Amino acid sequence: MKKRLSISDIAKNLGISVTTVSFILNDKAKEKRISDALTHRVLDYVKKVGYKPNQLAKSLRTGKSKTLGLLVEDISNTFFANIAKQIEQRAYDHGYHILYCSMNNDVNRAKELIQLFHDRQIDGFIIAPTEGLSEVIHNLLKNNVPIVLFDRFIEDLDTNYVVSENKQGAYMGSKYLLEDLKATKVGMLTINSGQTQMRSRLDGYMQAMDESGRDAVIKKIQVDQPDDVTIDLVRDFIVDNKLDAVFFATNYIAIAGLKAIKKYKLNIDKIVSFDDHAIFSLFQTPVTSLAQDIKSISDHIIQILISEINGKGKEYQHVVIPCELKVRT
Amino acid sequence: MKKRLSISDIAKNLGISVTTVSFILNDKAKEKRISDALTHRVLDYVKKVGYKPNQLAKSLRTGKSKTLGLLVEDISNTFFANIAKQIEQRAYDHGYHILYCSMNNDVNRAKELIQLFHDRQIDGFIIAPTEGLSEVIHNLLKNNVPIVLFDRFIEDLDTNYVVSENKQGAYMGSKYLLEDLKATKVGMLTINSGQTQMRSRLDGYMQAMDESGRDAVIKKIQVDQPDDVTIDLVRDFIVDNKLDAVFFATNYIAIAGLKAIKKYKLNIDKIVSFDDHAIFSLFQTPVTSLAQDIKSISDHIIQILISEINGKGKEYQHVVIPCELKVRT
DNA sequence: TTGAAATGATAAAACCTTTTAGCAAAATTA
DNA sequence: TAATTTTGCTAAAAGGTTTTATCATTTCAA
Numbered sequence: 146m147k148k149r150l151s152i153s154d155i156a157k158n159l160g161i162s163v164t165t166v167s168f169i170l171n172d173k174a175k176e177k178r179i180s181d182a183l184t185h186r187v188l189d190y191v192k193k194v195g196y197k198p199n200q201l202a203k204s205l206r207t208g209k210s211k212t213l214g215l216l217v218e219d220i221s222n223t224f225f226a227n228i229a230k231q232i233e234q235r236a237y238d239h240g241y242h243i244l245y246c247s248m249n250n251d252v253n254r255a256k257e258l259i260q261l262f263h264d265r266q267i268d269g270f271i272i273a274p275t276e277g278l279s280e281v282i283h284n285l286l287k288n289n290v291p292i293v294l295f296d297r298f299i300e301d302l303d304t305n306y307v308v309s310e311n312k313q314g315a316y317m318g319s320k321y322l323l324e325d326l327k328a329t330k331v332g333m334l335t336i337n338s339g340q341t342q343m344r345s346r347l348d349g350y351m352q353a354m355d356e357s358g359r360d361a362v363i364k365k366i367q368v369d370q371p372d373d374v375t376i377d378l379v380r381d382f383i384v385d386n387k388l389d390a391v392f393f394a395t396n397y398i399a400i401a402g403l404k405a406i407k408k409y410k411l412n413i414d415k416i417v418s419f420d421d422h423a424i425f426s427l428f429q430t431p432v433t434s435l436a437q438d439i440k441s442i443s444d445h446i447i448q449i450l451i452s453e454i455n456g457k458g459k460e461y462q463h464v465v466i467p468c469e470l471k472v473r474t
Numbered sequence: 475m476k477k478r479l480s481i482s483d484i485a486k487n488l489g490i491s492v493t494t495v496s497f498i499l500n501d502k503a504k505e506k507r508i509s510d511a512l513t514h515r516v517l518d519y520v521k522k523v524g525y526k527p528n529q530l531a532k533s534l535r536t537g538k539s540k541t542l543g544l545l546v547e548d549i550s551n552t553f554f555a556n557i558a559k560q561i562e563q564r565a566y567d568h569g570y571h572i573l574y575c576s577m578n579n580d581v582n583r584a585k586e587l588i589q590l591f592h593d594r595q596i597d598g599f600i601i602a603p604t605e606g607l608s609e610v611i612h613n614l615l616k617n618n619v620p621i622v623l624f625d626r627f628i629e630d631l632d633t634n635y636v637v638s639e640n641k642q643g644a645y646m647g648s649k650y651l652l653e654d655l656k657a658t659k660v661g662m663l664t665i666n667s668g669q670t671q672m673r674s675r676l677d678g679y680m681q682a683m684d685e686s687g688r689d690a691v692i693k694k695i696q697v698d699q700p701d702d703v704t705i706d707l708v709r710d711f712i713v714d715n716k717l718d719a720v721f722f723a724t725n726y727i728a729i730a731g732l733k734a735i736k737k738y739k740l741n742i743d744k745i746v747s748f749d750d751h752a753i754f755s756l757f758q759t760p761v762t763s764l765a766q767d768i769k770s771i772s773d774h775i776i777q778i779l780i781s782e783i784n785g786k787g788k789e790y791q792h793v794v795i796p797c798e799l800k801v802r803t
Numbered sequence: 804t805t806g807a808a809a810t811g812a813t814a815a816a817a818c819c820t821t822t823t824a825g826c827a828a829a830a831t832t833a
Numbered sequence: 834t835a836a837t838t839t840t841g842c843t844a845a846a847a848g849g850t851t852t853t854a855t856c857a858t859t860t861c862a863a
Contacts, residue, residue, distance in 0.1 A: 480848085480849055480850085481849065481850065481851095482849075482850095492849095492850085492851095493851085496850070496851060496852085497851090497852095500851080527849080527850070528849050528850070529850095530848090530849080530850090531848070531849030531850040531851090532849080532850055532851080534848090534849080534850070534851095535849080535850045535851045535852085536851065
């Protein structure tokens with residue numbers, strides 16, 4: 146196991162100075178007036194011996210780690226896992242690596258992790274923020290750390306974000322139930338969270354209800370309760386309100402809903418859910434969904450973050466990406 | 475945005491040497507005979523000013539980055555996403571961060587990424603290896619880089635691995651179809667891959683078939699072909715062979731299978747799949763599955779890797795974790 | 804009382820880069 | 834020809850840690 150070559154080994158072997166090698170390797174040969182002949186000699190030698198700069202030393206000196214932090218609620222959730230995959234691809238294209246973590250609804254853990262990432266000189270953060278994080282994110286912003294929020298944003302925090310067109314999407318979905326499927330009693334199942342995307346989805350639903358003159362029927366469930374409790378709540382909600390259609394605000398609520406429908410043989414066949422999921426095309430009664438454009442979301446996140454890291458982009462950017470109504474019958 | 479404190483700031487402010495502070499911070503006070511009084515003075519001061527050591531400098535000096543690399547086929551696949559979540563938790567508990575990437579069935583990309591991670595002084599690798607990676611992994615091993623393979627291993631590569639009890643699981647699943655469900659014609663759908671886990675699952679199925687005196691009926695499909703092609707192949711397989719039961723070798727094959735069953739209204743209700751998936755309990759005909767013990771797999775991976783990093787564990791470890799047959803009716 | 808051992812601390816090197824400031828020689832200008 | 838500018842390169846500092854080797858003092862044993 147031979148020791149890795151360092152830049153000073155290169156310099157020594159070539160009989161020139163470390164500085165010169167560094168300049169050449171960092172594409173500053175022209176700017177620093179290194180002769181073409183020497184430049185090529187160094188480049189050739191470096192390629193021949195397969196020298197790779199020590200990224201740690203580089204980072205220590207420059208303060209740039211070429212690493213981004215991705216913080217989500219739960220990396221095993223399909224939506225976040227898919228985002229993670231796209232983000233990673235784009236990031237590597239730009240020479241960045243990704244550190245990730247799941248916050249698991251634990252504000253203290255989240256704060257600790259953000260601090261930890263920051264201590265590691267992470268160059269930028271990609272965060273699906275939860276409510277308790279306002280302050281710690283605010284601190285990052287004060288320190289000029291590049292950040293892009295996604296999936297939702299935080300109202301009183303002026304920063305970049307990339308979200309889906311949640312209100313419009315929910316409006317489309319609700320309209321679809323009311324007008325295309327001629328539903329007469331449409332309920333919405335959502336979670337008890339003040340997160341912006343949830344509020345927007347509720348707004349979209351409400352607007353569609355208002356316009357149609359129908360009553361809104363809404364139930365908010367708790368995210369952290371046991372599955373079977375949720376399932377029973379869903380049944381009660383559908384049965385008690387005599388619903389003939391239901392709009393699920395996220396894919397995991399929808400899954401609980403489908404479990405209830407199957408378990409209690411509920412007779413309801415007009416279903417829309419936010420977020421697409423492989424299950425939806427396979428369930429006995431097909432579920433129409435509002436698919437978020439994960440590719441576009443990821444592209445925007447990386448583009449905004451990288452350009453902010455590179456010192457471009459003066460203004461904070463707010464990007465809103467349309468959803469696609471995937472009709473299933 | 476005030477500059478972060480360094481260890482030399484601490485030393486200066488306290489009127490002592492950097493060395494002393496470093497010893498105290500690294501729990502070497504006793505060993506290096508620093509007085510209790512001074513030790514406490516330093517610790518108190520460090521806590522008061524909230525000093526955090528620069529991890530980059532630390533890594534540069536020690537050669538340890540406190541980072542692990544996780545390489546999987548596709549981080550958006552539920553199995554890998556779930557593993558990723560568990561691994562991450564465990565890793566953070568030990569003070570390690572995780573860099574991840576999806577290899578996407580692209581050997582060159584995979585090699586490049588492994589090299590990239592290695593250049594970043596990653597302390598250890600967690601890899602679900604594909605066939606072309608034998609050589610590059612072999613090189614890592616020669617350089618004494620700690621590695622744990624999981625999900626599958628590579629035959630001619632002597633190293634740590636953690637896999638599920640694939641053969642026994644497939645045997646159980648096949649027996650269940652044959653004996654409990656009284657199936658008479660059981661087909662196996664798998665992929666055209668020589669990966670060890672696939673071969674073991676095939677072996678388990680074969681053994682059950684042999685013991686029962688039934689013919690084995692096997693189709694291998696290609697992973698990278700379009701969904702609808704796969705779906706049609708599945709239908710042909712089931713119909714042409716007049717199967718009354720089918721064993722899917724992975725969850726994503728199973729999903730294609732379920733799509734075929736739904737699309738062509740195939741009359742088959744004895745189904746087992748390797749890997750659990752939320753869909754399986756919701757499909758019109760319930761799918762019994764062989765659930766891998768993701769928690770146990772992850773625990774073992776981290777435990778083996780960390781102990782190898784810490785120089786314990788002389789011998790390579792081979793861990794085989796039982797699967798659970800999740801019967802659904 | 805003396806020599807040896809233990810105590811409590813530290814200076815400086817090392818890890819590997821980037822970058823600032825500067826130097827000698829060659830080329831250009833006046 | 835003398836003064837100035839350009840060319841081509843480099844020494845050394847800086848970034849923040851860990852670790853080796855060493856050095857005064859103090860304590861102890863003989």
